[in-house]
Amino acid sequence: MWRKKRVSLGVVATATVLWVVMEVYGFNFITVASWIGIFLVSSLFTWANIYKLIYKEEPSMSGLGISEKTVTGIANWIRVSGEEAMRWVFKVGAQSEWYVFAAAVVGLWLLSVIGSCSDLLTLLYTGTMVGMSAPVIWMKYDDKIREHGERLQMQSMKFYSTMKKNVQNLMDKVKDKVNSPTKEMKEKKVE
Numbered sequence: 001m002w003r004k005k006r007v008s009l010g011v012v013a014t015a016t017v018l019w020v021v022m023e024v025y026g027f028n029f030i031t032v033a034s035w036i037g038i039f040l041v042s043s044l045f046t047w048a049n050i051y052k053l054i055y056k057e058e059p060s061m062s063g064l065g066i067s068e069k070t071v072t073g074i075a076n077w078i079r080v081s082g083e084e085a086m087r088w089v090f091k092v093g094a095q096s097e098w099y100v101f102a103a104a105v106v107g108l109w110l111l112s113v114i115g116s117c118s119d120l121l122t123l124l125y126t127g128t129m130v131g132m133s134a135p136v137i138w139m140k141y142d143d144k145i146r147e148h149g150e151r152l153q154m155q156s157m158k159f160y161s162t163m164k165k166n167v168q169n170l171m172d173k174v175k176d177k178v179n180s181p182t183k184e185m186k187e188k189k190v191e
Helices: 005-024 029-055 068-095 098-117 120-140 142-179 183-190
Strands: none
Touching: 005 029, 005 120, 068 098, 098 142, 120 142
């Protein structure tokens, strides 16, 4: 969707207007939704009456139904999205490397921290803005982002191997101390 400039601009403008109306001017969602509903019903009423005056017949509303194919497609999309989300959760939790798990935990923790600092509307607005701008940034700086990602992955692998060696050495020292007899035990046996 971000490649279609008019649609992207419309999404960004709509999101910005809704955010300003609800956050800056202090209206709540019910009020804004009611106003939008009033505008739509009034527009449809005006259009239908003008149509009757011009063409001397009722406007045909037969094309306003939702087809079964559309409803089935939406239901299948929701089902597939849910299944993919569950597969991702299982993969991150049970099958992936430690850094994928750590990245998911850190990302969810950051989301919870950000969420506690703001409200749902601001989060949705920020998500919309990031969703519209991130693909553009990715397309423009793809090589640099991948390069930095690979470098970060290599550094984290080095850190992990160093920490693993240190912990293993510490565990070996603890095992040696526990398994080796102490001087006191030797002195008691000698007496």
